Amino acid sequence: MANFSLQDVKSLRERLGTGMVDTKNALVEADGDIEKAVEILRLKGAKGNAKRADRSTSEGLVGAVDNGNGTATMIELACETDFVAKGDKFVALADVVLAAVAASGASTVEEALAADASGKTVATVIDEEAAILGEKVELRRVALVSGENFSIYLHKTSKDLPPQVGVVLGYAGTDAETARSVAQHISFANPEYLSREDVPADAVEKERALVEQISREEGKPEAALPKIVEGRVGAYFKQVALLEQDYAKDNKLSVSKVLSDAGITVSGFARFKVGA
Known part of the structure; x- marks a missing residue:
């Protein structure tokens, strides 16, 4: 019996x-x-x-927290299906992982996986919960952003799912409303760098060579090439550098102008989108 x-x-x-x-x-x-x-x-x-080790993880969630010590942490925890991603157990796991990673001050996935979570490593906690959930679960990305203040924006692409896009904006200033608006802009515009000076020189030269080749193939006059190329490189900066971008809420203004008018200086940012 x-x-x-x-x-x-x-x-x-x-x-x-x-x-x-x-x-x-x-x-x-x-x-x-x-x-x-x-x-x-x-x-x-x-x-x-x-x-399940070789399976793909295209679902999951993004979570972020202000650590209260001049830093903020953001993670992307990935799984295989949206069914698991929206489940209470997966969301609870993400909360545990985020808290442990934030407490450790980890800035890389490797550091985060080694962080302590109530006597176990984060890696062990994830493996144990993955065993119960029946799917591959992985900590895909970690970001540690520094700043005097933070605006954290988490966006749900579906009301049935946890946040799929996350932005952490570190800044100095007092206009929290504008800071949040710029964080929302980042979620939409997806800049890779803060300013044009932050764009790697080799990336700029690669872009310059590409647009020069395109301009020549289009038959642009040789004498006009330098100006045309620099104009197109400028367009590239507006695509990849936050401060150069047109503001999403008013494309007559640059993000740099909006921040300046609000008395805000950005110290850094991070943007994650699940599966991207």
């Missing part, structure tokens, strides 16, 4: 989110020992993790 009750099965399922059959079989194998059954289920899930 089984040394466990239906209540034991129910409690264990609620605790781990496992299926009825797997839960019952684990309790049978453990002879009713709840903690032993937990280990059996986790071991079974861990073996599944190895099989």
Whole structure:
């Protein structure tokens, strides 16, 4: 006769989110020992993790927090399906991971995975929960932004899903409303750098060579090429550098002008989009 009750099965399922059959079989194998059954289920899930290692993770969520010490942390936690991404267990896992990563001050995925989370590493916590969720779960990206103040903007692309786009804007100044508006602009415009001076020189030269080649192939006059090329390089800066971009809410203004008028100086930013 089984040394466990239906209540034991129910409690264990609620605790781990496992299926009825797997839960019952684990309790049978453990002879009713709840903690032993937990280990059996986790071991079974861990073996599944190895099989899922090569699967793609195109869903998930973005989370961010002001660390209260002049830094803010943002993470992207990825999974395989939107079904798991919107589940309470995955969202709770993301909260645990974000808190641990923020507390550690990690600025890279490697540092974050090694961070402590109640006596375990973040990597172990993720692996254990992935075993229960039945999907590949990975910490894909981590950002640590410095600043006097922060505007954190998390955007849901679907009301049924957790945030899919996240922006952390570090800044000095007191106009929080404008800072939030610029954070929203970043979520839409997706700049790669803060200013044109931050764009790597080799990237600029590569772009200059490309637009020169295009201009020549278009038959532009040789004498006009320098001006045409510089104009097109300027357009490139407006695409990739935040301060050069046209402001999303009023394209007659540059982001630089909007910030200047608001007395805001940006110290840095990060933008994540799930799966991108």
